[in-house]
Amino acid sequence: MKKNDSLPFWDAVKVYYGTSLVRIFICMFLLPVSAVLLFVTSIFLMSGGKEEALCVSSIGVILFFCSAYMFFIMDVRVNSSNLPGWKFLKTVKGGFDTYAKAAVTITAVSVLVVLLYSLIAALLYIADIVSLFNTPGACFALWISEMVLIAVIVFLRLIENTTVRLLAYSAVLFQVLLLYLLLLHTVKSMSAAVWIISAAASMLMIAVSSKVSISYYKKKIWEN
Amino acid sequence: MDTALNIKDITKKYKDFTLGGIDIEIPMGFSSALIGANGAGKTTLIDIICGVTANDAGKMEYFGKYTDNDRSELRNMIGYCSSANYFPMDWNLKKVAEVMDVAFDNFDRKKFSELCDKFKLGDPSGKKQKKLMKMSDGNRMRTYLAAVLARDTSLLVLDEPASSLDPLARDLLCDMFRDYLAEKDGERTVIFSTHNIADMEFVTDHAIFMAGGKVIEQGFVEDLKEKYILVHGDASVSEKAVPYLLSSTSNKTSFEGIALAEDAEKLAALDTAIEQPTLQQLSIGILRKAEQDYEEK
Known part of the structure; x- marks a missing residue:
């Protein structure tokens, strides 16, 4: 009987990132939020305290960009065979199973972060504290665009060279940003059912891209 | 005599280099040196032995019973360390200890602290910790060696362990090899690669000479x-x-x-x-x- 040397997913993340899953989640959530707060504060101060100077839709764009690069950087760390530490990671307990758990967990954390942004925006809107987006449906636009982006990040793991992967990602990022802006304009004309189905479909896209990239990664990169 | 590792016709092909077919028998309980010039294939062979790189052909048998399909058993039994960039560069001693503890069943934190002290690296539980990227090459190598030697393994496989060490540290490493081999009554084995055997001569029992991806001579040093x-x-x-x-x-x-x-x-x-x-x-x-x-x- 083969010995079971599988690690739980939180330990797999610890091995690949050197820190706990909780810290990673907090970091991935707070850094883009900090960027947004810095942006808002800067605009507010530069305009001499005029609230109307702040363009609400720009909050979504800043959050989109900052979280986009945050997710990419975190994904690169677990998926780069040309970064320091690669040989160590190939020999740890669990082997490829540990890698797969770390990769899937970081993708799941990215999805959870976006979900949290959407929930917080929705709660702030419902409680009439502040409206972070032009319309409630703008949350859906952000959600769908971010899910497409995460699916793209996962697919780009098939590119082994980190520099090429970053260049490809930057090129795709602007296309997804256009999608986000397009969706913002179509929010009012679409029913809630369409938005919900689209949101669910975007999550399915991530699951499929994750499965495909992990299988490909095992054959072409890990076992080579 | 027992064999720690039996390598039969191992081959690995790259665009401009081919390793193999390699046939080697590593005797158990001894320290074996893979000796060859730069580009001879030593690192490739070591990576194949430790499962870092896959071979294109051939078989390996570990300790008379495990094959390369038994990686889950072998991971805890083999202590592997590469010569450069073994850990991510933003790690410090504390992080190395924490991750090694999770990544392997047989890592001893107390022994790691003792080794860090012997290698003059500092205290892994100390408040001020230097990251690996801020350390010299020699101290980085000492960190890698402390981490791998703090595990209770049966086979130590080190890629150019002495290359960036000063003479005192090399001498200390040789003593550590001897202690490692002596601890389990001949059931432990060391394999290391080097392109400068002068520094490790006194700890080498068995030598394998490589050139152009092939083994050109091998045997016990005395023979x-x-x-x-x-x-x-x-x-x-x-x-x-x-x-x-x-x-x-x-x-x-x-x-x-x-x-x-x-x-x-x-x-x-x-x-x-x-x-x-x-x-x-x-x-x-x-x-x-x-x-x-x-x-x-």
């Missing part, structure tokens, strides 16, 4: 020293001596070379001096011959 002789003599007799020499160097006044011990009498008759070579001299002679053979092809 190799009886198989070969070191010959030196006057330049005037070098022409007569050269046919018996496997490789040689010469200048206007003298020559020196390696020959087979069976030719000792014939060489002695030419008024040459014959002595037992050191492993360093043997390495130079054997690798030089491999280089000459390659150039002739």
Whole structure:
């Protein structure tokens, strides 16, 4: 009987990132939020305290960009065979199973972060504290665009060279940003059912891209 | 004698380099050195042994019962360390200890602290911690070695462990190899690669010479020293001596070379001096011959 040397997913993340899953989640959530707060504060101060100077839709764009690069950087760390530490990671307990758990967990954390942004925006809107987006449906636009982006990040793991992967990602990022802006304009004309189905479909896209990239990664990169 | 590792016809093909077929038997309970010039294939072979790189053909048998399909068992039994960038550069000693504790079942934090102290790296539980990227090459290598030696393994596989260490640290490493081998009554084995055997000669029991992706000679050091002789003599007799020499160097006044011990009498008759070579001299002679053979092809 083969010995079971599988690690739980939180330990797999610890091995690949050197820190706990909780810290990673907090970091991935707070850094883009900090960027947004810095942006808002800067605009507010530069305009001499005029609230109307702040363009609400720009909050979504800043959050989109900052979280986009945050997710990419975190994904690169677990998926780069040309970064320091690669040989160590190939020999740890669990082997490829540990890698797969770390990769899937970081993708799941990215999805959870976006979900949290959407929930917080929705709660702030419902409680009439502040409206972070032009319309409630703008949350859906952000959600769908971010899910497409995460699916793209996962697919780009098939590119082994980190520099090429970053260049490809930057090129795709602007296309997804256009999608986000397009969706913002179509929010009012679409029913809630369409938005919900689209949101669910975007999550399915991530699951499929994750499965495909992990299988490909095992054959072409890990076992080579 | 028990075998720690039996390698049969291992091959790995790259675009401009082919390793193999490699056939080696690593004896259990001894320290084996993989000796070869840069690009000989030592790192590739070590990576294949430890499961870092996959081989294209061939088989390996570990400790007489495990094969390369038994990686889940072998991961805890093999202590592997590469020569460069083994850990992510933003880690410090504390992080190394935390991750090693999770990544392997047999990591001993207390032993890691003791080794860090011996290697003068500092305290892994201390408040101020230097990241690996801020350390010198030598201290980084000491960190890698402390981490791997703090595990209770059966086979230690190290890629150029001495290359960035100062003479005192190399001496300390040799002592640690001896302690490691002595701890489990001959059930532990060390394999390390080097392109400069002079520093590790006194801890090498068994040597494997590699050139151009192939094994060109292997055996216990004592046996190799009886198989070969070191010959030196006057330049005037070098022409007569050269046919018996496997490789040689010469200048206007003298020559020196390696020959087979069976030719000792014939060489002695030419008024040459014959002595037992050191492993360093043997390495130079054997690798030089491999280089000459390659150039002739």
